[in-house]
Amino acid sequence: MAIIHSSTYDLHNNEGHVENKGRTGAIIDALKSSGLQLKFMEPRMAGVHDILMVHSSVHVEYLEVFSGRGGGWLDYDTYMTPESFSVARLAAGGAMVAAEEALKSGWGYSVARPPGHHATYDRSMGFCIFNNIAIAIEHSRRNLGISKAAVIDFDVHHGNGTSSIFYTDPEVMYISVHQDPRTLFPGTGFIEEIGESDGKGFNLNIPMPRGSGNNDYIWILSEVLPQVLSEFRADMLFVSAGFDAHRLDPLADIMVDEEFFSWMGWFIHDTGLPCAAVLEGGYDLQALGNSNVSFIEGLEGSSVKVEYERSPAVAEIFNEISDVFSPFFNF
Ligand SMILES: [Zn+2]
Structure with missing residues (x-):
């Protein structure tokens, strides 16, 4: 099973920012000392034509020039260094390689920076330059023989970029579990956002109250995911693996821990x-x-014995989801 990573990602760095090179460093160190049998692979750089599958050419040219002139702040929380344009292409390429590896051997995991799920067609935001997962999905559909893709996004923030890129597309089922958007960036990801035109019913948001923990997350995902995945019949899963729902994370107020991430890996x-x-x-x-x-132990199939029960606060959210999605899924 392949971990796709390059130390070149470190060239996109700002020590004063939470999204810095220490993040992938911590992950790679933890994986290497975990005893897990993993294959480490280098990514390749995505071509500009690959990036243009999901982003506007005006925007991509702007980013190249902005980065080439020394970089700086694209908005109040998203930076570029002089190397960031190339590094972001490498992160997109890492996601493409993860998709190729998944089709060869079950799964591939791109441990890349900058992250991607907030990047829209023509805007970089929320620490994200290019939408890595969206590029991997398009690569898989155009070049690898995949037609139906399901996305599970368990980052604590709503993946507004991925959601918007596939909002009218009935062949990409986007499912996101995140902290209630009334209380967290980017302020989107409500249950009522279900997709548009042909894509109606193919965008499913699970907004969670602040303070939700393992039981709440596992209960509602166990209610939603099996039904949606069995009716949608995806050829392949794409996972936006964010770990900021952890109770120790400084950016949000969700209280899950390693047990949830190992369950999530096992579910996948x-x-x-x-x-x-x-x-x-x-x-x-x-x-x-x-x-x-924990996530990778789960992905590798370590069985996870997790007891969970109906959670009253979250059951209300599930009822709302099943009402809104009753024309599309048989909850
Ligand atoms: Zn996040």
Whole structure:
């Protein structure tokens, strides 16, 4: 099973920012000392034509010039260094290689920076330059023989970029579990955002109350995911693996821990679908390293004995989801 990573990602760095090179460093260190049998692979750089599958050419040219002139701040929280344009292409290429590896051997995981799920067609935001997972999905559909893709995005933030890129597309089922957007960036990801035109019913948001923990997450995902995945019949899973829902994470107020991430990995393994995972957020370095080990143990099929029960607060959210999605899925 392949971990796709390059130390070149470190050239996109700002020590004063939470999204810095220490993150992937912590993950790789934790994986190497975990005893897990993993194959480490270098990514390749995505071509500009690959990036243009999901981003506007005006925007991509702008980023190249901006980075080439020394970089700086694209908005109040998203930076570029002089190397960031190339590094972001390498991160996109890492996601493409993860998809190729998934089809060869079950799963591939791109441990790359910068992250991607907030990047829209024509805007870089939320620490994200290019939408790595969206590029991997398009690569898989155009070049690898995949037609239906399901996305599971468990980063604590709503993946507004990925959601918007596939918002009218009935062949990409985007499912995101995240902290209630009334209380967290980027302020989107409500249940009512279900997709548009042909894509209606193919965008499913699970907004979680602040303070939700392992039981809440595992219960609602166990209610939603098996039904949606069995009716949608995806050829392949794409996972936006963010670890900032961890209770120690400084950016959000969700309280899951390593047990949830190992359950999540195990659930993905249990679907039997090829899975390309890409790193998104996660900003407490200790928690990030440990959570990645737990996630990969789950992906490798370590059975996880997790007891969970109906959670009243979250059951209300599930009722709302099943009402809104009753024309599309048989909950
Ligand atoms: Zn996040």
